Amino acid sequence: MVEGKVVVVTGAGGGIGRDIALLMAKYGARVVVNDIGASLTGEGLDAGPAQKVVEEIKAAGGEAVANTDSVSEASSAERIIGTALDAFGRIDCVVNNAGILRDRFFHKMSAEEWDAVLKVHLYGAFYMSKAAARHFKEQSSGSLIHMTSTSGLIGNIGQANYSAAKLGVTALSKSIALDMERDKVRSNCIAPFAWSRMVSSIPTDTPEGKAEVELIKQMTPAKIAPLAVYLASDAASHVNAQVFSVRNNEIFLMSQPRPIRSVHRSEGWTPETVAAHAMPALQASFFDLERSGDVFSWDPV
Known part of the structure; x- marks a missing residue:
């Protein structure tokens, strides 16, 4: 397909990115495997993971090159796209998958922990997409696939930085889709459920935590890859500005914010009438304070 x-896949040295890179290659794509080889928190550098995936692809008869630049700076994002152009002469798809975690309760989170996560996830998606955009525009084609998260779409505890970044990525994707529709450039999001380093930090010191981890372990990164390959293909030329989620063998189309209820008062509002009229009328439609796991409350199938 x-x-x-x-195709450039960032953060492809392991987990979800690795499986996307492998399946892209299996289906005929030439792949730039990008990974700085850092730890889950973004520390330490190792060229090995990216090169190992390249060797896997080549051993299976595919074409791939490794890149170890960071997505978190504009200049290095340009070098990642440059690797695709130098090796293969063009760029058709970018999968913005690279990520780190610095989990902490909001009131205890440092500015550095906030900045580091936003730089990789949100700034990284912006820098990578922008570096590819002019080439997409020139050839009147291109697909951007961004990894978002239900931590941002729904909510999670101890992840203010990650949740803000991931919800920002969905808004960025929608803006790109609107701005570049006339250039036939598509931009979509996937919120993956899969066992990877990004979820391996879930606490297991309670029975509930252990049970959650065991369920997630059933959801392998390979389950995410087929949707990514499809979104990169010409078969998905009509799919733009959507947010999907993959949970084991399920694919979801996620909602996007729209008005759900309104109240009107012909003479306008005062704080008192907001309290007496507006809030009681709207309250039946309020959303509960839920985490991702509360909304996806059934076992994966």
Whole structure:
């Protein structure tokens, strides 16, 4: 489905990114495997993970090159796209998958912990997408696939930085889709459920935590890859500005914010009438204070 296309997958040295890179190559894409080889918190550098995935792809008869630049700076994002152009002469798809975690309760979170996560997830998605955009525009084609998270779409505890970044990524994706629709450039999001380093930090010191981890372990990163390959292909030319989620063998189309209820008062509002009229009328439609796990409350199938 992606025969001959050139695809960059960031954070592809392991987990979800690795499986996307492998399946892209299996379906005929030439792949730039990007990974700085850092720890879950973004520390330490190792070229090994990216090169190992390249060797896996080549051993299976595919084409791939490694890149170890960071997505968190504009200049290095340009070098990642430059690797695709130098090796394969074009760029057709970018999968913005690279990520780190610095989990902490909001009131205890440092500015550095906030900045580090936003730089990789949100700034990284912006820098990578922008670096590819002019090439997409020139060739009147291109697909951007961004990894978001239900931590941002719904909510999670101890992840203010990650949740803000991931919800920001969904808004960025929608803006790109609107701005570049006339250039036939598509931008979509996937919120993945899968066992990877990004969820391996879930506490297991309670029975509930242990049970949650065991369920997530059933959801392998390979389950995410088919949707990513499809979104990169010409078969998905009509799919734009959507947010999907993959949970084991389930694919969800996620909602996007829209008005759900309104109240009107012809003479306008005062704080008193807001309290007496507006809030009682709207309260039946309030959303509960839920985490991702509360909304996805059934076992994966």
